[in-house]
Amino acid sequence: MSYRSQNLALAALATAVGAAIAISSPASAQQSADKERCYGISMAGKNDCASTGNNSCAGTAKMDFDKGAWKYVAKGTCTSMQVKLKDGSSRMGALMPIKG
Amino acid sequence: MADHQPLPAAAGSLPDRAGAGLKPEHYRAILAEQPDIGWFELHPENYMGAGRGAGGPPQYYLERIRALYPLSFHGVGLSIGSTGRLSRDHLQRLKGLMAQYQPEQFSEHLAWSSHGSAYMNDLLPLPYNQATLQLVAAHVDEAQDYLGRRMLIENPSTYATFSCSEMGEIDFLAELARRTGCGLLLDINNAYVCAHNHGFDPASYIDAFPAEWVSEIHIAGHAMIDDGIEASGIAGQLLVDTHDRPACATVWSLFRRFIRRAGPRPALIEWDNAIPAWPALHAEATRADRMMAQNHAMHCLAE
Amino acid sequence: MSAYSDLTLLQQQFTAALLAPSTQIPAAIAPTDEAKRQKRFNVYRNNMHAGLVAALGARYPVILRLVGDEFFQAMALAFIRQEPPTSPILAEYGAHFARFLETFEPTADLPYLPDMARLEWLRHLAYHAPDSPIAAIAELASLAPEKLGEIRLHLHPAASHLASDYPVLTIWQTNTHDATVQPISADRPGETTLITRPKLDVLLCPLPIGAGIFITALAEGETMSQAAASALADAASFDLAKTLAALFDAGAISHIQPD
Numbered sequence: 109m110s111y112r113s114q115n116l117a118l119a120a121l122a123t124a125v126g127a128a129i130a131i132s133s134p135a136s137a138q139q140s141a142d143k144e145r146c147y148g149i150s151m152a153g154k155n156d157c158a159s160t161g162n163n164s165c166a167g168t169a170k171m172d173f174d175k176g177a178w179k180y181v182a183k184g185t186c187t188s189m190q191v192k193l194k195d196g197s198s199r200m201g202a203l204m205p206i207k208g
Numbered sequence: 209m210a211d212h213q214p215l216p217a218a219a220g221s222l223p224d225r226a227g228a229g230l231k232p233e234h235y236r237a238i239l240a241e242q243p244d245i246g247w248f249e250l251h252p253e254n255y256m257g258a259g260r261g262a263g264g265p266p267q268y269y270l271e272r273i274r275a276l277y278p279l280s281f282h283g284v285g286l287s288i289g290s291t292g293r294l295s296r297d298h299l300q301r302l303k304g305l306m307a308q309y310q311p312e313q314f315s316e317h318l319a320w321s322s323h324g325s326a327y328m329n330d331l332l333p334l335p336y337n338q339a340t341l342q343l344v345a346a347h348v349d350e351a352q353d354y355l356g357r358r359m360l361i362e363n364p365s366t367y368a369t370f371s372c373s374e375m376g377e378i379d380f381l382a383e384l385a386r387r388t389g390c391g392l393l394l395d396i397n398n399a400y401v402c403a404h405n406h407g408f409d410p411a412s413y414i415d416a417f418p419a420e421w422v423s424e425i426h427i428a429g430h431a432m433i434d435d436g437i438e439a440s441g442i443a444g445q446l447l448v449d450t451h452d453r454p455a456c457a458t459v460w461s462l463f464r465r466f467i468r469r470a471g472p473r474p475a476l477i478e479w480d481n482a483i484p485a486w487p488a489l490h491a492e493a494t495r496a497d498r499m500m501a502q503n504h505a506m507h508c509l510a511e
Numbered sequence: 512m513s514a515y516s517d518l519t520l521l522q523q524q525f526t527a528a529l530l531a532p533s534t535q536i537p538a539a540i541a542p543t544d545e546a547k548r549q550k551r552f553n554v555y556r557n558n559m560h561a562g563l564v565a566a567l568g569a570r571y572p573v574i575l576r577l578v579g580d581e582f583f584q585a586m587a588l589a590f591i592r593q594e595p596p597t598s599p600i601l602a603e604y605g606a607h608f609a610r611f612l613e614t615f616e617p618t619a620d621l622p623y624l625p626d627m628a629r630l631e632w633l634r635h636l637a638y639h640a641p642d643s644p645i646a647a648i649a650e651l652a653s654l655a656p657e658k659l660g661e662i663r664l665h666l667h668p669a670a671s672h673l674a675s676d677y678p679v680l681t682i683w684q685t686n687t688h689d690a691t692v693q694p695i696s697a698d699r700p701g702e703t704t705l706i707t708r709p710k711l712d713v714l715l716c717p718l719p720i721g722a723g724i725f726i727t728a729l730a731e732g733e734t735m736s737q738a739a740a741s742a743l744a745d746a747a748s749f750d751l752a753k754t755l756a757a758l759f760d761a762g763a764i765s766h767i768q769p770d
Contacts, residue, residue, distance in 0.1 A: 114740040116751075121659040121736055125651045127752035132648045132760050146705075146716035146761055147684050183579035185692040186621055189682055258602040258635060261668065263642035265711050285599025291519040298599050323526040327596040329566075329604075330559040332525060335518070335539065343515050367554040369541040372517065405551075435550055444547070448554055 212389030214420040222247050222278050222312045222424065222474035226496035228489050229478050235269035237486035239276075245493050247278040247312070249476050252305050253285045270309065280313040280424065280474070281306065285327070288347045288361070289320035289334045299354045306355065313474070315360035315393045315424060316351075318344065318381065335370035336380040341387075348388040360423055361385075362393035365401040365430075365449035377402070378416050385421040392418065395426035396463050397455060397478075401447040414462050419470035427463055427496060428478040429453035452481035454492060464499055471507075472500040529556055530595055563591050563604065570605050571631045573686045574624065586615065602639060606632060623677035630679050630704060633671045634715065637708040640669035645709050646767050648759035654769070660736045663768040664729050669708035670763035674723035676701040680715055709762025716761045721749030726758075 116124075225246025230238075238248075255266050273279075285298055306314065319331035334340050344361075352359055361384060363377060375383075381392055394417055403410035428451045435444035455463075455477075467473065477492040524537040536552040564587045568575045575583045590611045596604045609628035618624050645667065654662065673679065678699040685693040703718040705726075718726075721742040728738035742749040758764050 115660055115736040116739045118660050122656045124751035128755035129648055129652055132756040146714040148712040148714040184577045185686055186577040189695050253600050256600050258639040261641035263640055264638050291515040323522045325597045327599050328529055328559050329562045329596055330555055339515055339518055368551040370539045371541050372539050
């Protein structure tokens with residue numbers, strides 16, 4: 109029998125449920141805005157750029173496939189995120205140029 | 209081959225007034241103000257969820273806006289000019305969404321956007337010849353049969369033409385309407401953009417467009433980009449249909465020219481990028497309404 | 512299809528040239544001079560790619576902020592080239608961005624990036640997920656205690672979770688809400704995040720240890736009791752009370768099935 113089909117003792121369940129009810133603050137789910145526990149921002153307006161072509165999110169003139177676009181380093185906020193790499197060392201995530 | 213006549217405006221059709229593209233940025237303003245505007249248009253593809261059913265804010269707001277205004281579905285995903293089969297999945301999704309929201313009108317583009325399994329997220333150009341006409345007519349027939357309703361086909365903005373084109377865009381569209389009974393959507397800005405890019409007179413195009421088939425008009429803004437150096441040594445310019453600013457004066461005057469000849473139509477202000485606050489978009493729609501009303505008044509005076 | 516063989520060939524060439532810039536543009540594009548043909552064709556190429564890059568940027572705003580605009584654009588273009596859209600619904604595009612990032616060498620120094628992509632994708636799915644009623648935790652109190660062993664908790668269609676070895680929720684939070692990003696130390700433990708959308712707003716909530724196993728077991732149809740046993744077997748410190756409170760408070764449970 110796999111561990112997955114095992115059950116908790118009823119008493120343990122009842123205790124946990126009682127404690128859960130005691131510590132919960134159900135109003136938060138209704139308001140969608142529990143600042144203490146959860147993070148939310150409204151995504152209205154963050155829906156996708158409309159669509160295609162004639163109605164496109166046209167960046168027509170801005171993009172260039174032939175030159176330049178492949179030579180740069182990250183200029184974002186990642187550099188303040190220290191990370192631990194698989195070899196155990198930690199590093200600030202400064203990125204390398206993508207291509208020569 | 210069927211030989212259709214233009215249909216009179218059906219009951220429950222869009223009013224001959226200005227409408228606006230429905231943008232998530234404006235949901236709340238529209239519901240709060242319930243502005244005086246004829247109708248809203250949306251891309252049904254944006255209300256089909258993300259692959260696991262559809263709910264959340266898009267449906268929530270659309271339901272409420274639908275209760276207040278007529279709607280037009282302006283599809284961008286049917287790829288009606290592709291030589292591949294029309295996607296049954298997509299037709300099914302469209303039909304489901306139409307059953308849910310009962311839009312007064314449905315339109316698509318004279319373009320293709322898929323090949324094999326790839327969707328290019330753009331409206332790509334077609335050569336205008338008999339083979340293309342046969343293909344597009346068959347697809348329009350299929351879509352209209354499946355959806356159980358008439359659709360409109362829009363003249364596209366194009367940047368390239370093909371050496372294998374044998375007919376003009378207007379002849380192509382008129383013949384498509386005659387064969388399938390579909391209506392036409394005249395995008396004034398697309399006509400202007402094409403006229404500039406391919407070197408023809410936009411006023412002649414607008415004058416020749418078969419008004420009896422036109423059930424909707426689009427008005428939008430465009431951008432100008434560099435098009436290399438002409439043989440004359442002068443820098444060429446290309447117009448790109450960007451929908452990111454007000455329509456230019458020429459597009460407005462071409463709009464006026466068309467409604468003077470054809471009378472008012474449902475007229476959409478399309479603004480999909482660099483979207484302004486709601487009052488600015490509404491002001492553009494009011495401008496179109498005013499032009500159509502003035503034109504009507506002039507007709508009455510003349511009679 | 513033979514009637515359309517010329518057009519099929521044209522669309523095939525057009526597609527190939529759109530997806531791979533080194534491919535020659537279709538010969539059928541009407542000639543003026545070659546530079547002009549190229550320029551005109553590039554409008555389509557740019558329209559397509561700019562639209563997709565913008566869509567990915569809207570879907571992955573924290574990744575965009577982490578690496579910056581220019582880098583994101585190049586990274587997105589590499590992804591688009593590897594995996595062009597296969598659906599007319601733009602909202603379905605980008606599901607495999609996390610998998611792409613796992614092998615994208617230039618970001619190998621940011622090992623939390625794939626999980627951040629997963630978090631943002633789940634957030635996107637939650638936004639569009641079907642609506643559903645929300646169960647209140649008080650309903651548990653109304654059940655006879657002997658029934659507690661039998662009940663099943665049904666997850667809301669918008670609810671999912673992400674268990675990460677990295678503090679992705681903390682990174683997401685500071686990059687979403689703070690004008691100046693808070694430094695995050697490498698010693699911070701991994702985090703499990705609940706993603707849900709009880710009404711209109713998508714919520715991201717931290718979950719206690721073991722909660723991920725619990726949620727997965729619920730989703731697989733186990734009873735609450737079995738799921739709790741599964742979670743305890745995986746992590747002895749699993750706290751059922753805290754987990755239940757977190758799930759119900761965030762509106763992640765749509766229905767309590769009595770047996």
